[in-house]
Amino acid sequence: MWRNYVTVGVRALVKNKTYAFINVFGLAIGLAACLMLLIYVRYETSYDQWVPNAENSYQLQLDNTNPQTGEVTQLQMTSYTSGQHFRASFPQVGNSVYVWSNGATVIRNGEALSVDDALLVDNRFFDVLQFPLVEGDPNQALAQAGSVVLTQREAQRLFGSARAMGQTLTVMWDGRPVDYRVTGIARDLPHNSHVEFSMLLRVDPATAFTTTPQMLTSWGWQSGWFYFNVRPGTDIAAMQAQIPAWKRRNIPDDQFGNRTVNQGDTQDYRIVNIRDVHLGGAKVGAMTPVNDHRTIATFTIIAFLILGMACVNFTNLATARAGQRAREVALRKVLGATRRQLVTQFLAESILIAAIAMLLALALVELLLPALAHFLDADLAMRYFGADGMLLPILLLVILVGAAGGVYPAFYLSRFQPARVLKANKSSADATGSGALRNILVVAQFAVSIGLIICTTVVYAQTVYARSVDPGYHRDGIIQITGIGRRQFVDRADSVIDAIRRVPGVVSVARSTIGVSTGSTSQSGVEVAGHPDPVLIGTYQVDPAFFRTMGIDLVAGRLFDPNREADNLDQPYVATPEAQRALVARGQNIVVNELAARRLGFNNPADAVGHVVRASTVEDQYGLVPSRIIGVVKDSRFRTIRLPVEPIMFAWDERSTTTLLVRHDGSDPRGTRERIERVWKQMLSDMTFQAEFSEERNAALYAADEARAKVFAGFAVLAVVVAALGLFGLAAFTAERRTKEIGIRKVLGARTPNIVRLLAWQFSKPVVIANLIAWPIAWWLMRGWLNTFDTRIDLGPLPFLFAGLLALAIAMGTIAGHAFKVARANPIHALRYE
Known part of the structure; x- marks a missing residue:
C-alpha cells in the first residue's frame, strides 16, 4: 500500500512540474534557513556545557548602580577582596579561584613575543574550572609559584615542534625577566567557552602586587573574575538571598570627607552558573564577546517563521489546485477508498515532498554553513551522528513539516463528494470555496516578510549611525599602542616618545x-x-x-x-x-x-x-x-x-x-606604523609592539552587531523569496482558473490594462493588509531594540514605507507575467469547450 502511495505521489509531482518546483524549492529554502539558524542557536546555548562539573561551577558577578542616574552597569568582574570574603562566609563554597587578565611579554630566542590572553591564577584554577590537560597533572600543574600552563596552540607558537613540557619560559614581570617552568599543556579551548586563555601564570597575590596593594584590599577595585564550586545539592537561590546580609557584615564603611559611606549601597552581587555567563546579560569585563537571550530568541523565531512560510506555500498551493484533483478523489471514493486512506495518501505525498526538500536543504547547509560560521566567528558544524548529531532532528523536521504542510489539504481534498464532482460539464479547474484561508495565509506571509525588511533596514541604519556618529574626538588617523604601563617602557618613556615624534608622518x-x-x-x-x-x-x-x-x-x-x-x-x-x-x-x-x-x-x-x-x-x-x-x-x-x-x-x-x-597625517598610515615599529624594536627590544589603527578598533566595536545585521538581512531575503514563490504559484493557478471569466470579459470589451489591473489588485490587496499588520509590530520590536543604545536613530516612517513599497513591487513583479499572459490570450481558446 505504501508503495502505491509513493508511486501516486511521484506521478502527481511529475504531472505538475511548476507546483513541484515551488513546493520543493520553497521548502528547501525554509528548511535550510531553519537548520542553519538552529545550529547557531544551539551553539550559542552550548557555552561551557562541555566543562566537567559545570553544573556546580559559578562566577560571582557585580552590578554597580550610579547613585546620581540610577544606571546599572553589569560586570562579570569583581574585586579580589569580595571573592575572599565570599569564600570565607559561605560554607557551601568548595574550591575557588580568583583570575586576573594580564597580557604577558615572553622573551624567546632574544625576541619579545606578546601573549594577549594570559591569565594570572593561583593553584586552585583546575580544581574549579576543570579544563582538560593533554600533558601534566591538573592537581599539580599550578601547585608551585613559577609554574606556567600553555595551550597546545601557544606551545606550538613558542616552542615549535620541540616538546614544551618541562621547558623554561622567560616572562617579563614588572620590568624584569622572570623564569617560569612549563608544567602542563592544556587542550585548546573550543569557541563555545566564555573563558579564553593561551597561558596560565601561577602567582602568589601577596607578592605579585606589592606595588598596588590596594588591588587586594579595595572593594571598589574590580580587577578580575572570581570562580567557585559549590557542593552538590546546594540551593543557589538561598545563597543569593543571603547576599544582602553578607554585604552588610563584610563591606566596611568608608570615611568620605565628613560623611560615612558604604560601597555596598551601590553594589549588588549575583551568583551565575558558568553555563549562563555567555548569555547572562553582563557585558562589561567579559573575556570573550557575549550575546543575549533576546538575540537568540529572535533568531529562533525567524527560523520557524521562514519554515512556517514554506509550509504555508504548501498548504496554499495544495488547496488552490484542489479542483484539479477533485475527480481523482471522486473516482477513488467511487471505487471504494475510505476517507482515512485518502488522508494517508495526501499526507504521504506531503512527507515525500518534505523529504526531497530536506535533501536539497542539507546540500545548501553544507555549502553555506562554513561561510556563516566564518561570518559570525562561531564554530558551527553540521554533525549527523553522536550526542550533538542532527540526524534525529532532521527526521523529525521532515515528518513535522510534511504533516504541518499537508494535514489541512489532506482533510480538505478527502471531503469532496463524488456526486458533485462528477456531474456533467463540471470543469476540473473550477474553484471550490471562497479562498479566505489562502488570503489569510498570504497576508501572514507578507506580514512576516515586511516585518523582517523593516527590522533589517532599522538595524542596518543604526549600525551605520553607530560607526559614523561624532564621538567628540577625531576618531580616524590614530595609531593606538597598548602596554606602556610596563616598567621597561616607563623607565625609557621620554626618549622613546621623542624618537616616535621624529618619525615621518x-x-x-x-x-x-x-x-x-x-x-x-x-x-x-x-x-x-x-x-x-x-x-x-x-x-x-x-x-x-x-x-x-x-x-x-x-x-x-x-x-x-x-x-x-x-x-x-x-x-x-x-x-x-x-x-x-x-x-x-x-x-x-x-x-x-x-x-x-x-x-x-x-x-x-x-x-x-x-x-x-x-x-x-x-x-x-x-x-x-x-x-x-x-x-x-x-x-x-x-x-x-x-x-x-x-x-x-x-x-x-x-x-x-x-x-x-x-x-x-594620513598620507601613508601603514608606512608610518612600520616606521614606528622599527623605532620601537630598536629601543625596546624586550617589549612587544602592540599597535592598532583607530579605524580598526572602532570597526571591532560593532563587528558583531554588523555581522548579525547582515545575517538578519540574508534571512529576510530568504523569507521574501519564499513568499514570492508562493505568490507566483497562486498567481499561476488563479490565472488558470479565471481563464473563462477573462475570456468573457474580453468578448464583452475589456482591454488588456483592465484585465491586468483586475488580477494585480487581487494580489495587491493582501500585501496592503499585511503592511497594516506588520508596521505596528515591527515598530514595537525596533523601538525596544533601539532603546538598548544610549544614542540612536529616530524611528521615522521611511523604513516602513520602504518595506511596504518593496513588498508591493515584489508582489506586482511576481504576478505581472501571469497577468499579461492571460490578458493577451485569445478568448476563443478559453470559451471553445462551451
Missing part, C-alpha cells in the same frame, strides 16, 4: 589611560560643597598632548600647561603611602568634560572653572584629594554607543598611563 604623540574603544574603567567619588552625596566621575591620567592628539575641543578654561609645575602630578601616587599623603597635601589640577561639570552642579561649563572639589583618588585612610578644575572639554564617547557617555576628570600623570596615542 607622525603629527603628535600622547600618553593616557583611556583611548579608542578602551575596555577598562576607573571611577572615583567626588565631594562637592553643598551636594549631599559623592558624585561618581571617571578618573583617567593623561599628558598635556592628549587633547591635541585626540582632537578634543576646549569649551572653557585652559588645558594642562607644561610650563606650570602645579598641573603635573609626576608621581605614581598609588604606589606608596607617602606618595598618597603627599598628593592629599598638595592637591591636583584637573580638566573635566561637560557631563562631569553638569554632574558636579555647574550648568554652565565656565562656572566650573576655578572651583575646588575633593576626589577619592587615593586610599580612604589618607583623605580626599583637593582638585581644582582648570578647564572643561567637550564630551567624548570612548566606548560603544550602547553605553552612556561617561563623566570624566583628567589628571596629568604621565607615569601612570597605559596607552600611547599617535596621530598620523
Whole structure:
C-alpha cells in the first residue's frame, strides 16, 4: 500500500512540474534557513556545557548602580577582596579561584613575543574550572609559584615542534625577566567557552602586587573574575538571598570627607552558573564577546517563521489546485477508498515532498554553513551522528513539516463528494470555496516578510549611525599602542616618545589611560560643597598632548600647561603611602568634560572653572584629594554607543598611563606604523609592539552587531523569496482558473490594462493588509531594540514605507507575467469547450 502511495505521489509531482518546483524549492529554502539558524542557536546555548562539573561551577558577578542616574552597569568582574570574603562566609563554597587578565611579554630566542590572553591564577584554577590537560597533572600543574600552563596552540607558537613540557619560559614581570617552568599543556579551548586563555601564570597575590596593594584590599577595585564550586545539592537561590546580609557584615564603611559611606549601597552581587555567563546579560569585563537571550530568541523565531512560510506555500498551493484533483478523489471514493486512506495518501505525498526538500536543504547547509560560521566567528558544524548529531532532528523536521504542510489539504481534498464532482460539464479547474484561508495565509506571509525588511533596514541604519556618529574626538588617523604601563617602557618613556615624534608622518604623540574603544574603567567619588552625596566621575591620567592628539575641543578654561609645575602630578601616587599623603597635601589640577561639570552642579561649563572639589583618588585612610578644575572639554564617547557617555576628570600623570596615542597625517598610515615599529624594536627590544589603527578598533566595536545585521538581512531575503514563490504559484493557478471569466470579459470589451489591473489588485490587496499588520509590530520590536543604545536613530516612517513599497513591487513583479499572459490570450481558446 505504501508503495502505491509513493508511486501516486511521484506521478502527481511529475504531472505538475511548476507546483513541484515551488513546493520543493520553497521548502528547501525554509528548511535550510531553519537548520542553519538552529545550529547557531544551539551553539550559542552550548557555552561551557562541555566543562566537567559545570553544573556546580559559578562566577560571582557585580552590578554597580550610579547613585546620581540610577544606571546599572553589569560586570562579570569583581574585586579580589569580595571573592575572599565570599569564600570565607559561605560554607557551601568548595574550591575557588580568583583570575586576573594580564597580557604577558615572553622573551624567546632574544625576541619579545606578546601573549594577549594570559591569565594570572593561583593553584586552585583546575580544581574549579576543570579544563582538560593533554600533558601534566591538573592537581599539580599550578601547585608551585613559577609554574606556567600553555595551550597546545601557544606551545606550538613558542616552542615549535620541540616538546614544551618541562621547558623554561622567560616572562617579563614588572620590568624584569622572570623564569617560569612549563608544567602542563592544556587542550585548546573550543569557541563555545566564555573563558579564553593561551597561558596560565601561577602567582602568589601577596607578592605579585606589592606595588598596588590596594588591588587586594579595595572593594571598589574590580580587577578580575572570581570562580567557585559549590557542593552538590546546594540551593543557589538561598545563597543569593543571603547576599544582602553578607554585604552588610563584610563591606566596611568608608570615611568620605565628613560623611560615612558604604560601597555596598551601590553594589549588588549575583551568583551565575558558568553555563549562563555567555548569555547572562553582563557585558562589561567579559573575556570573550557575549550575546543575549533576546538575540537568540529572535533568531529562533525567524527560523520557524521562514519554515512556517514554506509550509504555508504548501498548504496554499495544495488547496488552490484542489479542483484539479477533485475527480481523482471522486473516482477513488467511487471505487471504494475510505476517507482515512485518502488522508494517508495526501499526507504521504506531503512527507515525500518534505523529504526531497530536506535533501536539497542539507546540500545548501553544507555549502553555506562554513561561510556563516566564518561570518559570525562561531564554530558551527553540521554533525549527523553522536550526542550533538542532527540526524534525529532532521527526521523529525521532515515528518513535522510534511504533516504541518499537508494535514489541512489532506482533510480538505478527502471531503469532496463524488456526486458533485462528477456531474456533467463540471470543469476540473473550477474553484471550490471562497479562498479566505489562502488570503489569510498570504497576508501572514507578507506580514512576516515586511516585518523582517523593516527590522533589517532599522538595524542596518543604526549600525551605520553607530560607526559614523561624532564621538567628540577625531576618531580616524590614530595609531593606538597598548602596554606602556610596563616598567621597561616607563623607565625609557621620554626618549622613546621623542624618537616616535621624529618619525615621518607622525603629527603628535600622547600618553593616557583611556583611548579608542578602551575596555577598562576607573571611577572615583567626588565631594562637592553643598551636594549631599559623592558624585561618581571617571578618573583617567593623561599628558598635556592628549587633547591635541585626540582632537578634543576646549569649551572653557585652559588645558594642562607644561610650563606650570602645579598641573603635573609626576608621581605614581598609588604606589606608596607617602606618595598618597603627599598628593592629599598638595592637591591636583584637573580638566573635566561637560557631563562631569553638569554632574558636579555647574550648568554652565565656565562656572566650573576655578572651583575646588575633593576626589577619592587615593586610599580612604589618607583623605580626599583637593582638585581644582582648570578647564572643561567637550564630551567624548570612548566606548560603544550602547553605553552612556561617561563623566570624566583628567589628571596629568604621565607615569601612570597605559596607552600611547599617535596621530598620523594620513598620507601613508601603514608606512608610518612600520616606521614606528622599527623605532620601537630598536629601543625596546624586550617589549612587544602592540599597535592598532583607530579605524580598526572602532570597526571591532560593532563587528558583531554588523555581522548579525547582515545575517538578519540574508534571512529576510530568504523569507521574501519564499513568499514570492508562493505568490507566483497562486498567481499561476488563479490565472488558470479565471481563464473563462477573462475570456468573457474580453468578448464583452475589456482591454488588456483592465484585465491586468483586475488580477494585480487581487494580489495587491493582501500585501496592503499585511503592511497594516506588520508596521505596528515591527515598530514595537525596533523601538525596544533601539532603546538598548544610549544614542540612536529616530524611528521615522521611511523604513516602513520602504518595506511596504518593496513588498508591493515584489508582489506586482511576481504576478505581472501571469497577468499579461492571460490578458493577451485569445478568448476563443478559453470559451471553445462551451
